[in-house]
Amino acid sequence: MRQRPTSTAEPRLSAETQQNLFAYALVVPVALLLVGLVGYPLFYAVYVSFTNMVVGGGGDWIGLANFQYLAGSPVFASAIWNTVVLVVVSDAFKLAIGLGLALLVNERIPARGLFRSFLMLPWAMPAFVAFLTWRVLYQPIGGGINLILTNTGLYPEIVDWLGQRSTAMPAVIVASVWRGFPFWFISILAGLQNIPAELYEAARVDGANAWQRFRAVTWPGIKRVVIITTLLSSIWTANSFESVWLLTQGGPSDATMVFPVLAYFGMQTQRIGEAAAVSVAMLPALLILVFITTSLMQGDESERD
Amino acid sequence: MGPDSGLPGRHLVAKLAIVAAMVLALLFVLFPVYWMVITSLKLPREIFRMPSLWPQVFTGANYRILIEDKEFLVAIRNSLIVASSVTLISLVVASLAAYSMVRFRYRFKGLIGRLILFAYLTPTSLLFIPLSILIARLQLGNTLHGLIFVYLTFSLPVSTWMLQAYFAAVPRELEEQGMIDGLSRLGALFRIVLPLSAPGLAAVAIFTFTGAWNELLLALVLITSESRRTAPLALNYLITSDVLPWGPLMAGAVLSSVPLMILYFVAQRFIVQGMTAGSVKG
Numbered sequence: 295m296r297q298r299p300t301s302t303a304e305p306r307l308s309a310e311t312q313q314n315l316f317a318y319a320l321v322v323p324v325a326l327l328l329v330g331l332v333g334y335p336l337f338y339a340v341y342v343s344f345t346n347m348v349v350g351g352g353g354d355w356i357g358l359a360n361f362q363y364l365a366g367s368p369v370f371a372s373a374i375w376n377t378v379v380l381v382v383v384s385d386a387f388k389l390a391i392g393l394g395l396a397l398l399v400n401e402r403i404p405a406r407g408l409f410r411s412f413l414m415l416p417w418a419m420p421a422f423v424a425f426l427t428w429r430v431l432y433q434p435i436g437g438g439i440n441l442i443l444t445n446t447g448l449y450p451e452i453v454d455w456l457g458q459r460s461t462a463m464p465a466v467i468v469a470s471v472w473r474g475f476p477f478w479f480i481s482i483l484a485g486l487q488n489i490p491a492e493l494y495e496a497a498r499v500d501g502a503n504a505w506q507r508f509r510a511v512t513w514p515g516i517k518r519v520v521i522i523t524t525l526l527s528s529i530w531t532a533n534s535f536e537s538v539w540l541l542t543q544g545g546p547s548d549a550t551m552v553f554p555v556l557a558y559f560g561m562q563t564q565r566i567g568e569a570a571a572v573s574v575a576m577l578p579a580l581l582i583l584v585f586i587t588t589s590l591m592q593g594d595e596s597e598r599d
Numbered sequence: 600m601g602p603d604s605g606l607p608g609r610h611l612v613a614k615l616a617i618v619a620a621m622v623l624a625l626l627f628v629l630f631p632v633y634w635m636v637i638t639s640l641k642l643p644r645e646i647f648r649m650p651s652l653w654p655q656v657f658t659g660a661n662y663r664i665l666i667e668d669k670e671f672l673v674a675i676r677n678s679l680i681v682a683s684s685v686t687l688i689s690l691v692v693a694s695l696a697a698y699s700m701v702r703f704r705y706r707f708k709g710l711i712g713r714l715i716l717f718a719y720l721t722p723t724s725l726l727f728i729p730l731s732i733l734i735a736r737l738q739l740g741n742t743l744h745g746l747i748f749v750y751l752t753f754s755l756p757v758s759t760w761m762l763q764a765y766f767a768a769v770p771r772e773l774e775e776q777g778m779i780d781g782l783s784r785l786g787a788l789f790r791i792v793l794p795l796s797a798p799g800l801a802a803v804a805i806f807t808f809t810g811a812w813n814e815l816l817l818a819l820v821l822i823t824s825e826s827r828r829t830a831p832l833a834l835n836y837l838i839t840s841d842v843l844p845w846g847p848l849m850a851g852a853v854l855s856s857v858p859l860m861i862l863y864f865v866a867q868r869f870i871v872q873g874m875t876a877g878s879v880k881g
Contacts, residue, residue: 313703314703314705316699316703316784317699317702317703317705318699318705320695320696320698320699321695321696321699321700321708321711323692323695323696324692324693324695324696324711324715324755324759325696325711325714327692327751327755328714328715328718328752328755328756329714331726331730331748331749331751331752332717332718332721332726332752332756333714333718334729334733335726335729335730335733336721336725336726336729338729338732338733339725339726339728339729342728342729342732394620395624398617398620398621398624401617403617403621404618404621409621409624409625411864411867412625412628412629413624413628414863414867414871415628415629415632415860416628416631418859418860418863418864419632419856419859419860420809420812420813420831420855420856420859421813421815422813422815422830422831422834422835422855423635423852423855423856424631426834426838426848426849426852427631427632427634427635427849427852428631429838430634430635430638430845430848430849431631431634433843433845435646435647435650435843436638436646436647436650436843436845437650438630438631438634438650438652440650441650441651441652442630445652472627472628472631480871484871526720529720529722530722532722533722533723533724533725535723535724535815535816536813536815536816536831539815539816539835540815540835540838553724554722554724554816557724557727557728558727558816558819558820561727561728561731561820566728566732569728570728570729573724573725573728576725577725580722580725583720584717584720584721587720588713588716588717588720591716592712592713592716
């Protein structure tokens, strides 16, 4: 640590000061860029949400008017509701599928490596490709889902999955589960593989059945991973723009409207103040999630040191 | 490994249940990918009038339409320029920062660490409005430079965060030995730490590249001229402008994902490591 840098000996500065300057010099570009590109824009968004700014012009301070307008707007209410539904329901399915498949792959099954690679495929595809593909799959004309359902006799009628209010949200959820479960799968699998085999042996010797072994050994071993994955996935799903935009653009009649899409529509109508207010209204909930996740993950990091 | 050797001493029923679960999972995962590929190879009349699991005629027409009429290769080129620039810049800048954070102790280090993680978790949907105003003020609107600049918002935090984990695993003694042998601090970083972290650098490079390759929202807000569209943007406008362009759309989907899928299968080990290092205790 206290090794003096040999090449840049500067007699007036102590070795420690030199080293500190060097350390700061290396980290300053990232720190400045992040303050400028993340910190400042966040505060600026909050400011804009209190103004009536339009595209290409300044704005006047109008206090809480944008938020009052949103509070009375049915679209905003459905955007919040839909965002919550999308996050909760799709996370629940991602957990169930991810955990189930991780437990399966953690066993000695045939062609395990290959199977694992295939399971990661939806995640390896770009998100926009995944959602455009599901858009085609759901089509009443030219879509694969209807073809399978009618051919196998599971459901005889052609359904416009994305075009009617009752099926649009479930359809969006299925597509996001498809794209999102591999991340859960691989994270939980990594957690499972860190559990020492002796623990299972000991539980078996004690006569624990499969469920008891899961409760006593498996779950404690992966709990932390599952919590962090849930938090990360919730933040990402709540903010996922592509999924809804490419599948339904928030339609039909706002049945799948979520807040990132609503904010984007707000920008398209040139009223930036209102659009920013949509994002800013979501800020408190997201900040809470982000702070919890940050402290959990930083805990990990300090343990690693 | 044969199926029998993999399942010692289990009942046939259990084996069948496992195989059934695997088949179901594979169908769920693979069917959309299959549909994307065959739709891209079908003639329009087949897509719309005779839906089937196997094309009656294979055609390259969708790819030709996409490339000749829609100039999709321009979009691919723009995406390549943006994604590789973002990757290169992030790797250099983030390596320096991550090295500083792993090797030195100084004031504000904890604060900077929190800022990086906070930035990593701050979603684009909260930032796209102020960023678009910022970029317009900097006169970078509707340019690939502007896009590269704003993509640093997500690529820098994730690269720095991941690289810290890889650098921390390089034994300090190796560096100290190198410096006794006459290397400077930077020399130790470039000659010792970076080469030893090569798998990590590969993972981070793939992550930043895919992140930039996939981004849609910021591109949608910042890019207005057709000649500067990235691949996701070009496909986005395909569904909003044409009537039911499923063939060319899926051709574009195949072209935009094939490079990444190959990359993924080749470098899978590094990617999975990096993915879990970024979020899960390794």
